[in-house]
Structure formats: C-alpha cells, structure tokens
Amino acid sequence: MKDFKSRLFSSEARLSDLITAYPSLLSLLTRLDISLGFGDRSIADVCEASGVDTGFFLLICNVYTFNNYIPSTAAILGTDMTGLVPYLEKSHRYYVDKRLPHIERHLDAIAQKLSGRIGQVFISFFKEYKKEVEAHFAHEERDVFPHIRALMTGERDKTYSIGEFLHTHSDIEGKLDDLLNIVFKYLPPQVDDDNVLDVVYDILRLSEDLKKHTFIEEKIMVPLVKHLEKAVLS
Amino acid sequence: MKQRLLIVEPSELIIEGLKSILDGQIRFKVLEPEMSADHLEERLLAAHPDIVLMNPTLVDNPTRLRGDQPLALVALVYQYVERDVLKNYDAVVDIRDSRAVILETLAQVSPGEVDASKSSYELTKRETAVLVQLAQGKTNKEIADALNVSVHTVISHRKNITHKTGIKSVAGLTVYAMLNNLIDESSLL
Numbered sequence: 001m002k003d004f005k006s007r008l009f010s011s012e013a014r015l016s017d018l019i020t021a022y023p024s025l026l027s028l029l030t031r032l033d034i035s036l037g038f039g040d041r042s043i044a045d046v047c048e049a050s051g052v053d054t055g056f057f058l059l060i061c062n063v064y065t066f067n068n069y070i071p072s073t074a075a076i077l078g079t080d081m082t083g084l085v086p087y088l089e090k091s092h093r094y095y096v097d098k099r100l101p102h103i104e105r106h107l108d109a110i111a112q113k114l115s116g117r118i119g120q121v122f123i124s125f126f127k128e129y130k131k132e133v134e135a136h137f138a139h140e141e142r143d144v145f146p147h148i149r150a151l152m153t154g155e156r157d158k159t160y161s162i163g164e165f166l167h168t169h170s171d172i173e174g175k176l177d178d179l180l181n182i183v184f185k186y187l188p189p190q191v192d193d194d195n196v197l198d199v200v201y202d203i204l205r206l207s208e209d210l211k212k213h214t215f216i217e218e219k220i221m222v223p224l225v226k227h228l229e230k231a232v233l234s
Numbered sequence: 235m236k237q238r239l240l241i242v243e244p245s246e247l248i249i250e251g252l253k254s255i256l257d258g259q260i261r262f263k264v265l266e267p268e269m270s271a272d273h274l275e276e277r278l279l280a281a282h283p284d285i286v287l288m289n290p291t292l293v294d295n296p297t298r299l300r301g302d303q304p305l306a307l308v309a310l311v312y313q314y315v316e317r318d319v320l321k322n323y324d325a326v327v328d329i330r331d332s333r334a335v336i337l338e339t340l341a342q343v344s345p346g347e348v349d350a351s352k353s354s355y356e357l358t359k360r361e362t363a364v365l366v367q368l369a370q371g372k373t374n375k376e377i378a379d380a381l382n383v384s385v386h387t388v389i390s391h392r393k394n395i396t397h398k399t400g401i402k403s404v405a406g407l408t409v410y411a412m413l414n415n416l417i418d419e420s421s422l423l
C-alpha cells in the first residue's frame with residue numbers, strides 16, 4: 001500500500017501530463033464528463049470546472065493505471081461517490097454503442113473473407129456475446145443501480161441486496177479472450193489484413209477496459225453499497 | 235556449414251534491417267525473404283532452410299510447417315503476442331532486441347536442438363474427437379458414451395483443449411473447429 005502511495009496520481013499534476021504518460025486514460029474522460037481542450041490546467045482545476053469530484057476522478061484513474069491497486073474501504077468511504085453510478089452507466093453505453101459496433105464492423109469485414117458458413121458461425125459467435133453483454137448491463141441498470149441511487153438519497157430500499165451481486169456477477173471478458181485467440185491464431189492466412197490487426201488491438205483494449213469495469217463494480221461499488229445498506233438500515 | 239535462414243515478414247523495412255544485422259555473419263546464409271505465408275510450404279520444401287525467422291501473425295499453425303523437416307522456428311515480434319502463440323516457436327526475436335541479442339538468439343537455435351515436445355500444442359486424436367462432439371452441441375455425458383470413456387476423461391480432455399487453444403467457451407471452440415476444418419456445416423445442429 002505504501003508503495004502505491006508514492007506512485008498514485010495527485011490532483012496538482014497537469015491533466016495533460018497524466019494523459020501523456022497513460023494515453024489509455026483518454027477514453028475515460030468523456031465517461032467522466034470531462035471534455036478535451038483542458039490545456040495546461042491541473043487535474044483539480046479541470047475537475048472543478050467540469051463538475052467532477054477530484055477524488056473520485058483520481059480513484060478511477062488510479063484503478064485503471066495500477067493493476068494491483070485496490071482502494072481501501074476507508075479510501076472509498078472518504079471519497080464522494082455520487083459520480084459512480086452515472087460513470088458506470090456511461091461506460092455501459094460506451095461499450096454497447098461505440099466499442100462493440102466498432103469491433104463488429106471489423107469482424108463483418110473479416111467474415112466476408114471466410115467461406116459462407118464459417119463466416120456465419122464466426123459472426124454469430126460475436127452476436128451471441130454482444131447479447132450476453134447487453135443482458136449483463138441491463139440487469140445492473142434495472143436492479144443494481146436504482147438500488148444504489150435510492151440508498152444514496154437515504155431511502156431504505158429492500159427490494160434488492162448487494163449481497164446477491166457477487167454471486168451472480170458474471171465474467172464478461174472471457175468470451176472476448178476466446179475471440180482474440182480465434183482471430184489471432186486461427187484465422188486462415190488469406191484474411192490476414194488490416195482488419196485483423198485493427199480488431200486485435202480493439203479487442204485487447206476492450207478486454208482490459210471491461211476487466212477494470214468489473215473490478216470497479218466488485219471492489220469499489222460492492223464495499224460502498226454494503227456500507228450504505230448498513231448505514232441506512234441502522 | 236552455414237545455417238540457411240529464411241525471413242518471413244511483410245515489412246520491407248524490418249527485412250532490410252534484419253539483413254543488415256545478419257550481413258557479413260559467417261554463420262548464416264540469408265535466403266531470399268518471403269513477404270507473406272502464401273507459398274511458404276512450397277518454399278520450405280524448395281529452399282530447405284535451417285531456421286525460419288517469421289512474423290507469427292502470418293501463420294495460424296506454425297508447427298504444421300515443420301512437417302518432418304528439422305527446422306527451427308523463430309518468432310519475430312514487434313508487439314504483444316499471445317503467449318500460447320509463441321509456444322509454437324523455438325525462440326523469439328523482438329525487433330527491439332539489440333544486434334548482439336538477435337544474433338545470439340539465432341545462434342542458439344540450431345536444428346539439432348529442436349525439442350520434439352514443442353509440437354505438443356497440437357490436439358491429439360482423442361481431443362479432436364471430443365472437440366467435434368462438443369461443437370455438435372453434445373453434453374459431457376453424451377460425449378463420454380459416444381467415445382466409450384468416463385465423464386471425468388471427457389472433462390480432462392476439455393481442459394487440455396482449452397489449455398492448448400486458449401479458447402474456453404463451447405461457442406468459441408465451435409468456431410475453432412470450423413476454421414480448422416474439423417467439422418463441416420452438415421455436422422452442425
């Protein structure tokens with residue numbers, strides 16, 4: 001933990017320096033309501049101007065950047081978490097509306113080059129996966145997020161309990177890794193074109209992103225909600 | 235005797251860079267490079283290289299290239315490559331490696347030292363049989379009955395299949411089986 005303290009980002013740094021060092025954080029900004037064009041302002045200044053809690057912003061950036069960093073319950077409870085549910089919802093939209101269709105376009109182009117039935121099986125593998133992801137997100141948006149919103153306003157919402165979440169929370173990256181193996185290792189050489197390389201990068205990036213998303217739900221959202229449930233009931 | 239080295243790589247820039255590193259080395263004779271894997275099998279038979287230094291993204295199943303030739307396969311990587319892919323190769327050259335490291339790596343793989351167990355990432359006949367049934371939507375129990383083995387054995391075959399291919403889901407394995415011509419459409423449900 002001490003080790004991490006010295007590596008974690010601080011609010012006084014320039015946001016541009018953070019992005020230069022870790023360009024993948026760029027994809028987080030719109031999901032966190034921060035638009036580009038922040039110039040040379042510090043993280044704290046940009047967050048304030050965008051109406052984003054600096055502590056929350058740093059928590060998410062740190063989780064995305066440092067693989068072994070698990071924020072303590074104290075750190076979670078000491079941070080303004082009102083932005084969490086909106087952030088998770090926007091992430092869902094980002095995956096479903098942007099990343100998955102983008103990947104699908106590449107896969108469609110690849111499928112064109114595979115012989116008829118193989119192309120169909122290949123593409124339907126992805127379509128099934130997409131459905132599973134959408135169902136996963138729909139469940140969270142329907143059952144879990146409203147529960148958290150209610151608790152945050154001090155309501156005693158007993159229709160759902162976060163205890164169930166971890167038992168049923170499924171892995172949504174697994175099939176993406178299968179897809180990566182198929183695309184990377186087993187496509188016939190005649191489809192070795194730009195689409196393959198592009199989609200390999202896209203899948204890798206989405207897989208990493210989804211792993212962090214799951215991590216945030218399980219290691220940040222769940223402890224937070226457990227605490228809220230206790231606090232509101234007592 | 236000089237080691238005959240074949241470079242298989244689509245980028246001219248990388249090919250020229252490698253040639254300049256290998257130029258003047260008495261150890262290696264650099265053959266005319268291949269820029270794609272399109273005619274690689276014919277080329278291997280014709281040129282009988284000792285070492286193939288190859289971009290792993292060009293070939294889906296490099297171990298097949300070996301055939302019964304005593305060939306050293308060296309992967310030429312520029313970026314992240316799945317570990318399981320690299321296991322099919324005898325060594326790895328990263329383009330960021332120094333000249334000395336590249337030469338050392340190539341010197342160490344001599345055909346005499348190729349380990350036969352390296353091809354163990356190929357599915358066995360039994361594993362292939364399990365995979366085919368799996369792709370046809372059969373349950374572990376049904377597969378066990380059809381192949382006359384225990385369910386436990388089927389499960390252990392499945393573990394090996396996943397370990398070798400890197401693919402966990404049945405849907406993914408079905409795609410794999412089709413791509414490798416292990417099943418055709420008539421055998422799908």
Ligand SMILES: [Fe+2]
Pocket residue numbers: 088092137140213217
């Ligand atoms: Fe989610």
Ligand SMILES: [Fe+2]
Pocket residue numbers: 136140169213214217
């Ligand atoms: Fe989730």
